[in-house]
Amino acid sequence: MSNPVLVPVLGDQLTRTLSSLRGCAKEDTVILMMEVWDEATYVKHHKQKIVLIFSAMRHFAAELRDAGWRVDYVKLTDEDNSGSFTGEVARAIERHTPRKLRVTEAGEWRVQQQIEEWPDKFACEVELLPDDRFLCSHAEFRDWADGRKHLTMEHFYREMRRKTGLLMRDDGKPVGGEWNYDAENRQSPDSGINPPPAPKFEPDDITGEVITLVKDHFGDHFGDLEPFGWPVTSDQAQEAADAFFAQRLGKFGPYQDAMVHGSDDLYHSMLSTSINLGLIDPLELCRRAEQAYSDGKAPLNSVEGFIRQIIGWREYVRGFYWLKMPGLADDNALNAARPLPEFFWTGKTDMRCLADCVRTTREDAHAHHIQRLMVLGNFCLIAGIDPKAVQDWYLAVYADAFEWVELPNVAAMVLYADGGNLATKPYAASGNYINKMSDYCKKCSYKVAQKTGDGACPFNPLYWHFMDANRERLESNHRIGRIYATWDRMGEAKQREYLDSAEKFLDSLTPASEGWARTVN
Template structure:
């Protein structure tokens, strides 16, 4: 065998033939390396849809790599001698292949980065880590942005990126946004009327081929006790399928995306959302092409500005911002717990066994499809955990486990910072808390629920509403110092001592599991 110059490590979320790790690749002296390892499904209790998506996409990418003429060393999960972890498998293969150096595109997970560095050091091999070109902003550029400001706010970062990349701007010479404003929230975020969402264009769905069917069978066998279902698995697992998903969204659902981006409807998981985050995070799509497609739809008059701006903000704004937060704040960020929350995550988060209609719907959908929209994550599952006082690490591990698009660089800041306010205000300027009335406004869930969102105490009181008032009372002193929370905190003074005690007793019953869990049948 010819001497191997470079072993190019390809992780499960780096499925792009044009990734920087392949720059300068010479098929006569370099080879790619990929491995399916059980560690990635058990270090958190990864759901079946999430594991299946990663494995199916990896196997399809392996086919594409070989078709491109690039030598590949690939270890399947069920291969004899699979060592079970990325570090162990890589170490074993280095001993066998004897490369002169390791090359990789920068990973999206701090743990994985440390593992690869340790393996390289243990084997006395140079490790060439290259910039991930799937982002508009490098980590170094984000760090420079952060150092130039006393406090971080996504809105200012987003505007800076719009100007820099000339996205939805009037002209290259002017710093004015198209339409005269940066943010179209006032035009977006409507709820559906009583008739519901109507005839929503279907999401792009893909019938599993032989490769994916093999993966589904393997996951159902190997991880039989893991949560989730694979009966309706239809996620894009190839570059071509991801492009079809992008086209379907831009042409059919983007026009109404903005208006209904925060709306929820029971039993309808897909609505007008893009469903592109998994393909983006696996690198089957590049963020630049997704943003360009949305902007082109606006320029051509096929989608209104509020919808296009709202969608682009999710990618150019939030997605880039959370990556910057992750890589400039880790590893300490994962341990943040600013609200000193220590409750356990309710066990029914893994089963959907709750009698709260909104949570039951969001959890059932999550466990079935590995998907929920951003409002279900932030203002249903996340909101409940925040106000209950769940330890942030447990909430993070649940989100990382259950959602098909969960890669730690994007999931951790969204959970620890945005959802749970465990970072004390690095990600967002206030905790996002609300009573059950918010859910009633954005969905019809409350009509079919045994709880009343208008009640904060008593047997029929909505747990969201009870926990909202309990949260304000528990954190009154610290929240009163936050200008964005001052009005909400002042409302606590309107409660009598008796009313406060009633809230505390009801909240205690919720934490003890006496309220919220579905009754055994």
């Protein structure tokens, strides 16, 4: 094959219909796939996250070869591996002398900056194509955001409903008469909750090789390596989706915000890793959910909630990320500067909610969205933890975390570090919220009903400490401004009790050791 088209495929582009592959002739194309040290180590990713991505890449390469494609696959330990995407593309150009590079845009800002340098670095033509696996292009999101004072996700979500026709009537109104059924999806866990386990997949030889690779080269990274059970092929992802629609979608809605000690998956789909890698089509999943409602197999509140997470929130945060980068990564509107506590890595804390969330993160590289937002994230917010340290932690520890989805969620949603461009208020809460939505507080060493002093749930004084420290910025917020009237009615003595309790707790925190999360500054 002389002067072929060279198509680099990145680790989160494992889709047979990828824009850079469509229209290519198998006999005139070389697909380049690369395991590179820069991507494996720029943060010290959870061991299972590295296994997931490399195993999924190797399986995808095997599927492409079986389908008749020529794949040039660079393994991490290949002797001449340059360690970077640009370096490996340069070496592949030397091997294949292509007439053209054809590449789908990257999901992450820093990788895209590398790709945009390729036309100046390489002699061959570089064709850059949009990633049309998403519903909303960068240009469409910019047009939607232009001139808006508030980038309200709900308004964007309605546009995506109209665009796709999902849960829409012929007259242009939403099925059921409402756009959003979130009010029905806040049920506390009860004694009758008994979710079936999500499927786990036994590692095959390919995955076993990658597990050994990670054991040998990434032993100092966070997280348990085994047992590993994530889907690593499109067939496995479809099997996981089948199980969700058959067994868990019906109760996903009511219990999507619930938290139960030791019950890590609950009724969640557990499909975010497969979606973000490209193993399964998110719009197809939404169509299946819609069909389940039409067939009477799932209630509207569950189906709408599932669809909203995908065509609403997922598409929205991706658009927001590209609209606000690169500044979003450095935002710190609340001037938070406290180091990340050591227990985020060790799980050694008497706060039962935080210990359980770190445990499932360590064991599975996963915690569901309310654990991430209202336990782990809420703590970081009201304790004033440095946004960069929190961002690195979330990016490192979760298997589904790519920067385009992690950074807006953490910087803007969890930490309010962007000053309210994404979230209309900080998601700060006392222990009462956690008690309502979980069973964590029942056996905790701390007493959730106690507000201050020794033995009080730390979330209680930390909440008021946060509100007091940020009064100048937050008091004018119409969604939380009234809280300050409650604070003022307490009187100076009670306020001092809260502040002293919070400061005593914060002083007791042990900062995390250097080098846990990031290896490249």
